[in-house]
Amino acid sequence: MTGPTSDRDLPRLTGDIVRLCDDLDRFGFCLADTLLSPQETERVRKTVVLRAQGERVPGDDRDETLAWPQRGGDQWQLLMAGEDGLDHMALHPTAIALARHLLGERIHLSGFSSHIVHPGNQVMDLHTDQWWLPQPVMPGETGTKAGDITREVQPTGLPVPATRPINPAVVINVMWAVTDFTAACGATRLVPGSHLSGVHPDPAETYDTVDAEVPAGSAVIWDARTWHASGRNDGNAPRIGVTATYCGPQFRQLQNFTCGLRPEAQATLSDGMRALLGFELWQSYGATDDFEARFARPGYERASSARSR
DSSP: OOOOOOOTTSOOOBOOHHHHHHHHHHHSEEEEOOOSOHHHHHHHHHHHHHHHTTOOOTTOOSOGGGGOOOOSSEEEEEOOTTTSSOHHHHTOHHHHHHHHHHHOSOOEEEEEEEEEEOTTOOOOOOBOSOTTSOOOOOTTOOOOOGGGOOGGGSOBOOSSOOSSOOOOOOEEEEEEESSOBOTTBTOEEEOTTGGGSSSBOOTTSOOOOEEOOBOTTOEEEEETTSOEEEOOBOSSSOEEEEEEEEEOTTSOOSSOHHHHSOHHHHTTOOHHHHHHHTOBOBTTBTOSSOTTOSBOOOHHHHHHHHHHO
8 A cells, every 4th residue: 555645735616727736637637616607517317317327308306306316326427518507618718728728729529528426326447548558668569559558558557657758648537526525425536746757647546645635616637647536435425526528639430429419409519619529631631531621521411512513
């Protein structure tokens, strides 16, 4: 087990973007205070709960908690940015600013999903979300080929600064607290500084973690190299979060927004949202019929254009 972590200088809730960026760089995570109003947070909660129950009625005023499944386990639900009425979260200025601080100016929304931790869940193993990137190797060393990478073949070690080159950050997670995140309800656990180690946690080892406790409407943001996991929910209500994951423009996104978004929803997107979802070409990558186009054209547009000629 690693040595004890001092909380004297650890990230604290703040709305100061300079402090948020500094915490992200130093510790691998930061805590952004009050990004959504109570009214916005409640609307998001209703949307997520109704989607999780298989309904698409965000404006429904029923007390849906009466039918809530009180069971153990984690419940994941993919959200379709551009359709679910939650685009303001993916486009939030603080989220975008932190993503660009870590990744650079051009970014894509990689994934957009809700995560519901029910009471009595199993504690998640510590992990990183950038496990798929090949590790740097020295000349003459044999590394894992890109097409052969799995979570199980990654090097493990201690969460201390590396003494040789490591991969840069290419992914960042912004997890919105839709309900209060507390240690008792399974708040995200993180290992400060682990993003600089260049290695992954060993499932057989125990490491000191800190609980990212934030009130509803705030957010926990972490460098995808940071070791993290959800905790155990010992309360009597679900812990609900929404995660917006951003990546560099040259990486494959978790969700295929360009394929999954309905045509009528695509037609309403702003250029900024289209770029964020991956419709904008990057150095010609992502093209459909024109390497010089700014935006890729979906197949149904290309087909109608061909028929009209």
